[in-house]
Amino acid sequence: MNVRVADARPLAAASPGRLSREAIVAKPGFNRWLVPPAALAIHLCIGMAYGFSVFWLPLSRSIGITASKACPDLTLLSALVTTTCDWRVADLGWMYTLFFVFLGASAAVFGGWLERAGPRKAGLAAALCWCGGMAISALGIYLHQLWMMWLGSGVIGGIGLGLGYISPVSTLIKWFPDRRGMATGMAIMGFGGGALIGSPLAAILMDWFKTPTSVGVWQTFLVMAAGYCVFMTAGALGYRVPPAGWKPEGWTAPATRAGMITNRHVHLDDAHKTVQFWLIWAALCLNVSAGIGVIGIASPMLQEIFGGSLVGAPGVGFTALDATQKAGVAAIAAGFVGLLSLFNIGGRFFWASLSDKLGRKTTYAIFFALGIALYAAAPSFAAAGSQALFVLSFCVILSMYGGGFATVPAYLADIFGTQFVGAIHGRLLTAWSTAGIVGPVVVNYIRQAQVDAGVSGSQLYDRTMYILAGMLALGFVANLLIRPLKEHWFMKEADVAALEAKGAAVAGAPSGSFGIGRGGLTPTALAAWAVVGIPIAWGVWITLSKALIIFR
Incomplete structure (x- = not known):
């Protein structure tokens, strides 16, 4: 294939400072088990996209409060701007389509930028889009403007979904060459689990904020956006990338299975x-x-x-x-x-x-x-x-x-x-x-x-x-x-x-190993896992307690 002159430029030459890819290359002795909790902190927040249906029924009576104020002549276009009619669940349900269309589109469009800028900058951008989109949606609910919800959570939030979803993938695979599937499974499990935490939390908050004149949804959006912003920012700042050529101590790449695992690289283009x-x-x-x-x-x-x-x-x-x-x-x-x-x-x-x-x-x-x-x-x-x-x-x-x-x-x-x-x-x-x-x-x-x-x-x-x-x-x-x-x-x-030159300077020492001890599940790593593990356990318990009704 042709040599690309652009490939030889530093990956983040235009991104100096603490957010650049160079700034987050791990130093010798870094514990790789700190990276999955950082990824989970982001995925658990954006995974609430699966749980947005918890808002549909309350929003369908945001004007009528106790019962929906329906308008027989309401169309999808008029629903976007009406201030006197309650929204239909079908109108609100379009949010799911926007979520996943913009997730895929933004992941495709910004994937190349992510590889150059690094996961920390991408994670912070995801936090800004996802949480900022929820804040715009809260304003849209308060003003009763459905188009603001579509724009806020659907479009801007959808872009945040795409950025947040792919932000840890490359980093985790490089930190865990010995367990690629397990590493990505841990993070992407968080996206599936976001609704287990977010849905019951949203129900609790809506019940707390509801009044005789409000169903409590816009306030819930703001509180959750603030909480998600803290978690996602912490997760993004916790990202580190391994030095070029790093591998776990004592690990040797296994023989390929019928040539299905390569040690070479294909360019994005x-x-x-x-x-x-x-x-x-x-x-x-x-x-x-x-x-x-x-x-x-x-x-x-x-x-x-x-x-x-x-x-x-x-x-x-x-x-x-x-x-x-x-x-x-x-x-x-x-x-x-x-x-x-x-x-x-x-x-x-x-x-x-x-x-x-x-x-x-x-x-x-x-x-x-x-x-x-x-x-x-x-x-x-x-x-x-x-x-x-x-x-x-x-x-x-x-x-x-x-x-x-x-x-x-x-x-x-x-x-x-x-x-x-x-x-x-x-x-x-x-x-x-x-x-x-x-x-x-x-x-x-x-x-x-x-x-x-x-x-x-x-x-x-x-x-x-x-x-x-x-x-x-x-x-x-x-x-x-x-x-x-x-x-x-x-x-x-x-x-x-040439692409890896920026990360090669600190490649002389190992950055992690298997098991307990240096590079393993140290007290610091266990604390990081507890921060994400406790909410997951709570969400699983709530969901399991409801699911047990099937067996009664």
Whole structure:
């Protein structure tokens, strides 16, 4: 490939000071186990994007307070500027689309800048966008202007999501070459877990702030924005990058598995020109499309399929239940959603860590093969009235949905090397943006077509399950076709050396090791883990206590 003169310039020549990449190169003796908590501090905050639905019902009565003040002639455009009508949940729900479209777009656009500027500057930019966007949304709620919410949290906050999501990826992979999957799994687990903490916290705050004239949402936004700003800033300032050429003491790079792990590097400008990039893109997109579609319909799906059998009234359809029975069914469905979220989070760490042993391609093959089997079997479980097998199937499916997110950064590092993996990952996240549209649209339209055709009960989602299985079959083929890159895609060693020159000055001593002791889980590291671990434990306990209703 051609030599790029621009590659030889210092990575952060235009970024002097404490925020520059040079300023955060770790000194000898730095403990690498301090970096994952810093990443988690950011991901746990931006992960609240998954939990924004907790605000929809209160916001749908922000004018009426006790009941929604509806306007029959309200349209989506008029909802953006109305000050006299309450918003509809559907109008507010567009926030999800904005979140994930701008997450993918900003990750793709700013990924190259992140590699030059370093994770600290990117983390601080993410904090400014995410928390500033929430503050703008709070003003929009106070003035009752939906367009300000869309702009604040949806657009500006969405950019913060993208920057925050990819900010630690490259750094963690370089700190943990021995455990790439585990390292990225720890951080990306935080994004999935953000709603477990944020949703119950938001409910507590809204209850605290509500008055006879306010539902307490704008005040909650401001308090959470302030808290998130502290955590995200601390996380960004905690980032350090390893010296060029660093590796853990006593560790030797393992032999490659059929050439699927490279020790070379592909330039950012070339990665998207390869077939391998687009095959991984397709694999991620199809896996996420199937999973995200289920997340959106999990609660109504369980209620409509099993109906009265959930509350001791077998054979009674959901529509025939009385108000008390429907409330009981809804509570169980909410527990089902909570259980899915726990498996989504746990799967991110479990599968990503397992991929260090099995290899990334094998792990993705398991996602697709097992997913196909479970989706194909789900209609049979529903027809047989087997609630336990049905719930277990979707718990496993959602664990692999989360696992796909957590494993893909390491997959990219295996194929394209680590030099630009953060930016390459950013571009790959456009697959997530695409899936965020495709998955829910496919699932919702199939369901509606079945309803229009008069299908109900356990058969309502049969066609949906088979189509999702078909999507995973396409993903299986895409993953199967991934091969190692040809030699001409890799950068020349001189170009890599020029890029790494700024970090080479302190490369003479080790910066971390395995286990307890120097470079391991020291008291300082354990304290950092406690700061993020205690909120996670609280969120898991709250969610698990609600999910246990399924088993009563």
